[in-house]
Amino acid sequence: MSTVPDAIHVLHVDDEPDFADMAASFLEREDERLSIRTATSAEAGLERLGDDEFDCVISDYDMPGTTGIEFLRAVRDDYPDLPFILYTGKGSEEVASDAISAGVSDYLQKETGTDQYSVLANRITNLVSQYRAIATVEEYASHREESEQYRxxxxxxxxxxxxxxxxxxxxxxxxxxxxxxVENGHLVIIDEETDRHEVVRISGSEIVREGVTDLSTTYCRKTIQSDGILDVYRAGDQGWEGDPAYEAFGLECYIGGKLGMDDRLFGTLCFAGECSREPFTHNEKAFFELLRQWFTHMLDRRRRLNQAETIFEHTQDALFLIDVVDERTFTLQSVNRAYEELTGATAADVQGRTPQDLLSDDQAANVVTKYQECIEKREPIEYDERLTFGETTKWWHTRLAPVIEDDNIVQLAGATRDITSQTEREARLQALNETSQELMAASTPQQVAEIGVGAAREVLGLEANAVHLYDDERDGLVALAQTALSEELVGEAPTFTEGDSIAWRVYETGEAVAVDSVHDDPNILNPDSPVESELCIPIGDRGILLNASEEPEAFDTQDVVLGELLAGNMAAALEQIDRTAQVRIRERNLERQNERLDEFAGVLSHDLRNPLSVAQGRLELLAEECTSDHTEAIDRALTRIDELTQTLLQLARGSKRVHDTETVDLAELSETCWQNVESSDASLRADVERTVEADRSRLAQLLENLLRNAVEHGGDDVEIRIGDLSDGFFVADDGPGVPADERDAVFEWGYSTRKDGTGFGLSIVKTVAETHGWTITVTESAEGGARFELTGVSGSGTST
Structure with a gap:
């Protein structure tokens, strides 16, 4: 403890140690008698009080575990007379009332800046001086009892x-x-900028009256310049003679304090008398301070309430307040002007009414459910709702928040706005999305036109519309579909040709247009038409969607945007129909090609091979009857013809697309195919675990040709390996490989690097791969030879 004479030992309890230490530094700097010790919780504070002697306690209010009020009550149990200052950042009427009830000595609110520490030091020294000045327990008890009664x-x-x-x-x-x-108490509102001093409420004698006075002639001018309470008990003896306030009012005693918060001055609270008196005691000042705190919070609350009422009345959102009668009963307390304008219901119509009074049973039940949800959650909620006021039904987006007083929800504050247009637009977009699926399922332009006309009428609300598509034969935009109202307005839809109409202009430019007055447009087709306005939208380069109205300016930007979405979907559907038609043409051509290939295969297998077989047989008989050098040459030629016939037959039959497949064990099939290849000293290693979905015979044809190619080009001792890929397999060898600039050419018909080669082997391989939907490429193997990779292969297995 400090050894300074008359030292004042203070315990400061605050859960923020940095703030407590800073406050201690400033307080000790303000008055060298002050010796500050700190504690970070009420429990630690009580322990310190038990260990040391203190002259005063300062405590924060909002602390975890035990609040400042609870700490005050605990201190009063053991130290009923010890000065206790509640020094808090959370100021309110409720806190002040609780502090008074618990027996607080003084109440001071934390503020920004360092001037507050001078005020706090002054409060501490005054409290302790008063505490020490009371000579006897009986006297102090009497003062305390009196103060307690007033509190x-x-x-x-x-x-x-x-x-x-x-x-x-x-x-x-x-x-x-x-x-x-004293004889008079009064409340003053002050405007420093204009020096306006207005007494708005008085009690007692009229030595100070209600009304406006110049601030410079009042005691309040010095009150607002003071950091704390301004108190005067003998004005004439205390230097006030000659002061304009003293001259004007003649007040001998006066006590006043500023009413303000966060550097905002509201006014002053003042008590005054015409007679001098003894100095105001500490207890009197403490009581005045409690009054000042309540008036400050009251004025601040009224200021915020006025601001809220201003916002309430002038915001663009519809605002409403709901009184919570009980968990099932809710009544409208007030609504603002925006609410009246949006709903058509006046405040007088709805005030004091329940949802059941104003809405249908179903809508009222839904509204009450939302109110109950907000109460249960005790936090703001947001939701969309569909409500009917009068004869008008709209969609609303509502934000609802509970108003909590003393831990009870007493009201619900709501803000709502009309989202009908947005909701309807979203519904239209959803309907257009569904229409797009219907359009993509259409198989003819006529179906597209009919679906488009129906969607424009039902979804977009374009009652009089027609779809015109360009017709090459008629060289114009021909109507394929038209609504009944369109036909009623213009009769049978005309065919638009080049340069004679608004419709053709839009078709040529590809830009949608909403014509507010068709009769003012130079491209009007029929000047006698009853149509006043048109919305014309291009359907890609295929045609137009034309909408008409007997009213001028009938179409807005939203009509254009949604119409363009519909027209775009129609254009995409027409393009798909064209692509489908082209695919069907290609399929028919492919079918005819397959038929010709079948005929060719028949020629090869029968008409050509039968004579070849006869020639080979006759040659064998000839060789038995005579010996000639020519028979060997003839045999080689016939054998060559037979090989070419076999190859051409494979190509013809292998060009057909594979439809029927089976699961094939690639390793097993590879070993079987290897047996059909003249391999000499060559070797095969099938490192595959994959199964393949394929036509078994054609896959065997592919493998045999790849293996035969490796043997023919890699040499008698070539080593061949078949392995897995992530989506296929490869066949690689350690032969000379394929030069990079020839890798695309090796699959062409007739390409060969051998004089006796047909050039068809790898062509057959590529054809078989393509009929399965596979891709084949050739690259270099790890050993420098050729590596053929087949990808896009269906099946299962692991890659290596």
Whole structure:
């Protein structure tokens, strides 16, 4: 503890140690008598009080575990007379009332800046001086009892929910006059910018009256310049003679304090008398300070309420307040002008009414459910709702928040806005999305036109519309579909030709247009038409979607945007129909080609091979009857013809697309095919675990040709390996490989690097691969030879 004479030992309890240490530094700098010790919790504070002696306790209010009020009550149990200052950042009427009830000595709100520490140091020294000045326990007890009585009266007034703010003001001013022993109490509103001083409420004598006065002639000018309470008890002896306030009012005693928060000055609270008196005691000042705190919070609350009411009335959103009667009963307390304008219901129509009074049973039940959800969650909620006011049904987006007082939800504050247009637009977009699926399923332009006309009428609300598509034969835009109202307006839809109409202009430019007055447009087709406005939208380069109305300016931007979406879907559907037709043409051509290939294969297998067989047989008989050098040459020629016939037959039959497949074990089939290849000293290693979905015979044809190619080009001792890929397999060898600039050519018909080669082997391989939907490429193997990779192969297995 400090050894400074008359040292004042202070315990400061705050759960923020950095703030407590900073406050201690400033307080000790303000008055060298002050010796500050800190604690970070109420429990630690009580322990310190038990270990050391203190002259004063300062405590924060909002601390975890035990609040400052609870700490105050605990201190009062053991130290009923010890000065206790509640020094808090959370100021409110409720906190002030609780502090008064618990027996606080003083109440001070934390502010920004360092000036507050001068005020706090002054409060501490005054409290401790008063505490020490009371000579006897009986005297102090008497003062304390008196102070407690007034505190209880103050508490009863501020906590009385039946009293309005003006009633509370009057009673507190009267209580203050009585406690301070003066004739007058008054509340002042001050505008520093204009030096306006307005007494808005008085109690007692009219030595100070209600009304406006120049600030410079009042005691309040010095009150607002003071950091704390301004108190005067003998004005004439204390240098006030000659002061304009003293001259004007002649007040001998006066006590006043600023009413403000966060550097905002509201006004002052003042008590005054015409007679001098003894200096205001500490207890009197403490009581005045409690009054000042309540008036400050009251004015701040009213300021915020006025701001809220201003916002409430002038915001563009429809605002409403709901009184919560009980968990099932809710009544409308007030609505703003925007609510009246949007719903068509006046405040008088809805005030005090329940949802059941204003809405249908189903809508009211849904609304009540939302109110109950907000109460249950005790937090704001948002939702969309469909409500009917009068004869108008709209969609609303509503935000609802609970209004909580003393932990009870007393009201629900709501803000709602009309989202009908947005909701309908989203519904139209969804309907257009569904229409697009219907359009893509259409098989003819006529179906597309009919679906488009129906969607424009039902989804977009374009009652009089028609779809015109360009017709090559007629060289114009011909109507394929038309609504009944369109036919009623213009008769049978005309065919638009080049340069004679708004429709053709839009078709040529490819830009949608909403014509507000067709009769003012130079491209009007029929000047006598009853149509006043048109919406014309291009359907890609295929035609137009034409909409008409007997009303001028009937179409807006939204009609254009949604119409373009529909027209775009129609254009995509027409393009798909064209692509489908082209695919069908290709399929028919392919079928005819397959038929010709079948005929060719028949020629090869019968008409050509039969004579060849006869020639080979006759040659064998000839060789038995005579010996000639020519028979061997003839045999080689016939054998060559037979090989070419076999190859051409494979190509003809292998060009057909594979439809029927089976699961084939690639390793097993590879070994079987290897047996059909003259391999000499060549070797095969099938490192595959894959199964393949393929036509078994054609896959065997592919493998045999690849293996035969490796043997023919890689040499008698070539090593061949078959392995897995992630989506296929490969056949690789350690032969000379294929030069990079020849890798595309090896698959062409007739390409061969051998004089006796047919050039068909790898062509057959590629044909078989393509009929399965596979891709084949050739690259270099790890050993420098050729590596043929087949990908896009269906099946299962692992890659290597």
């Amino acid at each position: 209880q009266q103050l508490l009863e007034i501020v906590s009385d929910t039946a009293l309005s703010d003006p009633e509370k003001i009057d009673r507190l001013l009267a209580l203050g006059r009585d406690r301070l022993g």
